Amino acid sequence: MKILVPLKRVADPDNANKVKVPADGSKVDTAGLEWKANPFDEYALETALRLTEDGKAQKKRLGEIVVVTFGPKDTEATLRAALATGADRAIRVETDDDHIDGIIVAKALAKIVAEEKPDLVMLGKQQVDGDTNQVGQILAELLDWPMATFAGTVQEEDGGLLVGREVDGGQLDVRVKLPALVTVDLRVVNPTSVYSKVTDKSKFKYAEGVRFAPLPAIMKARKKPLAVKNLGDLVEDTALRVKYLRYEAPPERAAGVRVPDVDALVDKLKNEAKVL
Amino acid sequence: MGNVLVLAEVAEGKLRKTTHSAVTFARDAAAQLGGTYDILVIGAGVDGPAAEAAKLGAQKVLVADDASLENYLAETYAPTVAEVGKGYQVVVGTASPFGKDLLARVAGKLDAGYASDIVSLLPQENGKLTYKRPIYAGNAFVICQLESPVEIVSVRQSAFDPAAEGDGAAATEKVAVVGPSSALDRVSWVTFNSVKSERPELTEADVVIAGGRALKEQFYDILNPLADEFSAAIGASRAACDAGYCAPDLQIGQTGKIVAPGLYIAVGISGAIQHLAGMKSSKVIVAINKDEEAPIYQITDYGLVADLFKAVPEFTDKVKAARA
Numbered sequence: 001m002k003i004l005v006p007l008k009r010v011a012d013p014d015n016a017n018k019v020k021v022p023a024d025g026s027k028v029d030t031a032g033l034e035w036k037a038n039p040f041d042e043y044a045l046e047t048a049l050r051l052t053e054d055g056k057a058q059k060k061r062l063g064e065i066v067v068v069t070f071g072p073k074d075t076e077a078t079l080r081a082a083l084a085t086g087a088d089r090a091i092r093v094e095t096d097d098d099h100i101d102g103i104i105v106a107k108a109l110a111k112i113v114a115e116e117k118p119d120l121v122m123l124g125k126q127q128v129d130g131d132t133n134q135v136g137q138i139l140a141e142l143l144d145w146p147m148a149t150f151a152g153t154v155q156e157e158d159g160g161l162l163v164g165r166e167v168d169g170g171q172l173d174v175r176v177k178l179p180a181l182v183t184v185d186l187r188v189v190n191p192t193s194v195y196s197k198v199t200d201k202s203k204f205k206y207a208e209g210v211r212f213a214p215l216p217a218i219m220k221a222r223k224k225p226l227a228v229k230n231l232g233d234l235v236e237d238t239a240l241r242v243k244y245l246r247y248e249a250p251p252e253r254a255a256g257v258r259v260p261d262v263d264a265l266v267d268k269l270k271n272e273a274k275v276l
Numbered sequence: 277m278g279n280v281l282v283l284a285e286v287a288e289g290k291l292r293k294t295t296h297s298a299v300t301f302a303r304d305a306a307a308q309l310g311g312t313y314d315i316l317v318i319g320a321g322v323d324g325p326a327a328e329a330a331k332l333g334a335q336k337v338l339v340a341d342d343a344s345l346e347n348y349l350a351e352t353y354a355p356t357v358a359e360v361g362k363g364y365q366v367v368v369g370t371a372s373p374f375g376k377d378l379l380a381r382v383a384g385k386l387d388a389g390y391a392s393d394i395v396s397l398l399p400q401e402n403g404k405l406t407y408k409r410p411i412y413a414g415n416a417f418v419i420c421q422l423e424s425p426v427e428i429v430s431v432r433q434s435a436f437d438p439a440a441e442g443d444g445a446a447a448t449e450k451v452a453v454v455g456p457s458s459a460l461d462r463v464s465w466v467t468f469n470s471v472k473s474e475r476p477e478l479t480e481a482d483v484v485i486a487g488g489r490a491l492k493e494q495f496y497d498i499l500n501p502l503a504d505e506f507s508a509a510i511g512a513s514r515a516a517c518d519a520g521y522c523a524p525d526l527q528i529g530q531t532g533k534i535v536a537p538g539l540y541i542a543v544g545i546s547g548a549i550q551h552l553a554g555m556k557s558s559k560v561i562v563a564i565n566k567d568e569e570a571p572i573y574q575i576t577d578y579g580l581v582a583d584l585f586k587a588v589p590e591f592t593d594k595v596k597a598a599r600a
């Protein structure tokens with residue numbers, strides 16, 4: 001199976017409360033925050049790796065994974081990290097975050113899909129900085145491919161996938177035939193969430209979470225192919241459909257008080273907050 | 277002048293309350309545009325939900341009813357929503373899993389800009405609708421506009437009060453169901469494993485009791501009695517969901533459900549950034565955690581540093597007594 005995995009870098013999401021919006025609202029300042037791969041995209045890559053291996057013999061790769069990102073030269077670090085983790089090839093589309101939106105990214109990806117002809121596109125359900133949640137769905141529509149968004153489980157079958165989607169009120173199972181598109185949710189990296197056809201489900205469990213690249217792989221990844229493309233060569237219409245005018249800081253919420261015991265808590269809720 | 281189309285959400289033969297928040301947006305947007313709003317109810321056998329929708333002040337309720345729409349798939353719904361939607365300036369739904377899945381696909385079909393999960397509609401700027409949406413897990417907002425003939429919007433349910441039912445009933449009108457895209461040949465609906473709960477919906481409850489990793493297998497044993505006392509919804513942190521102590525759709529946070537109840541009680545939850553993003557607009561926030569340094573205390577009104585396994589049962593009893 002050949003899988004295309006789009007990866008986006010984000011400002012360290014575990015410190016997102018440190019972003020600053022200057023008084024003129026001109027930007028979100030992420031100075032001091034390290035770049036990290038969007039966690040959902042790491043999960044998408046992990047899912048792609050699980051689908052292209054026998055869990056019990058992971059050294060032998062049974063498919064091809066191509067990773068792609070949109071950004072300036074230094075976003076190649078994100079791609080190299082993915083190559084070290086097990087992806088085979090990388091593509092960077094030269095651009096910057098201020099000049100793309102979900103439609104543009106999806107259109108460029110559609111063009112890359114036409115060139116690369118993957119069996120599967122595997123994305124994160126959402127970038128955790130822009131919190132937009134749309135590229136996968138738009139891309140599936142542009143390709144006229146079936147999609148399964150918010151995947152919590154993925155089981156490979158003959159010619160397709162059985163996907164458990166996390167939705168309101170439970171899990172919705174859908175079956176997609178390849179080529180298809182999947183966006184992943186958090187639970188997809190649980191130990192028994194993803195199985196390729198050749199991994200014996202009754203005998204094998206993954207470690208929780210995503211795998212890490214061993215040191216030698218990081219060295220080797222420097223030699224894996226990384227192609228650079230221009231956005232303008234992939235998309236004709238690069239006019240933004242979503243225009244960001246300015247930014248605002250959220251209202252502060254002040255910390256309240258500590259109560260010494262349960263009685264004090266009940267008293268506060270009853271007599272001060274008046275919610276009892 | 278411009279008109280607005282609301283995408284209604286139907287579950288188990290009823291109109292979901294998510295719809296009412298989108299209607300509130302539509303009413304305001306239509307007023308700004310000097311137009312009206314219609315509601316599209318789509319599914320199989322949806323006369324019931326259409327009748328409910330007719331009470332929500334719309335000009336018309338459009339009904340796309342067909343046996344092929346019995347089980348939701350974006351591939352079967354999107355063509356009809358796009359076909360109907362292209363006659364409007366704005367198509368709006370709610371940012372529930374249904375809305376997020378479908379509206380983005382509709383945006384792709386219409387080559388339209390899509391503003392997801394907006395928290396308010398601002399006064400127009402330069403004669404254009406202007407939206408505010410949270411980014412960076414709610415640590416910043418962006419003010420944005422959409423540059424396409426049709427604008428696609430999803431609203432954050434907790435940020436828009438549900439529209440109330442009125443006395444009148446809007447006219448209903450059948451609309452043609454557009455055949456599905458060819459993608460449909462390669463996707464099939466298999467089954468829905470529903471996790472039934474008698475409790476109020478998380479996004480609609482006045483009181484939410486949320487549990488974290490600390491509860492372990494006793495998640496429900498500890499929380500149920502307290503939730504009963506408040507007629508509350510039960511929610512959870514990611515860690516509790518991942519560990520299987522409760523269902524994934526109880527997850528509150530940046531990447532789960534966003535809630536803003538009158539009272540939020542966090543039990544054994546540390547208060548990671550991603551969790552806070554989903555609950556920090558709650559009116560009164562209480563936390564019970566044994567670690568006095570837990571970040572959750574940075575936003576709580578009342579913090580109790582205690583072992584939850586002792587404190588929660590005691591709290592439950594004393595709430596009961598205080599109300600008696």
Ligand SMILES: Cc1cc2nc3c(=O)[nH]c(=O)nc-3n(C[C@H](O)[C@H](O)[C@H](O)COP(=O)(O)OP(=O)(O)OC[C@H]3O[C@@H](n4cnc5c(N)ncnc54)[C@H](O)[C@@H]3O)c2cc1C
Binds near residue numbers: 186514532584
């Ligand atoms: C991409 C991504 C998205 C995410 N999205 C979300 C999201 O939407 N929602 C979400 O919640 N998280 C989300 N997370 C996870 C988040 O970062 C935290 O890991 C998670 O919220 C932690 O859950 P927790 O507070 O239950 O567990 P922990 O952080 O382990 O906290 C457990 C707490 O319980 C306390 N405790 C332990 N024993 C007791 C006791 N006996 N009595 C009282 N207190 C006790 C501890 O002091 C501790 O504070 C996301 C993470 C990523 C990477």
Ligand SMILES: Nc1ncnc2c1ncn2[C@@H]1O[C@H](COP(=O)(O)O)[C@@H](O)[C@H]1O
Binds near residue numbers: 038069124131133134
């Ligand atoms: N700039 C980008 N570069 C690479 N992948 C992206 C980019 N933007 C979005 N994606 C992909 O689309 C997914 C959903 O993002 P979004 O719809 O923007 O929230 C992400 O998890 C990525 O897989």
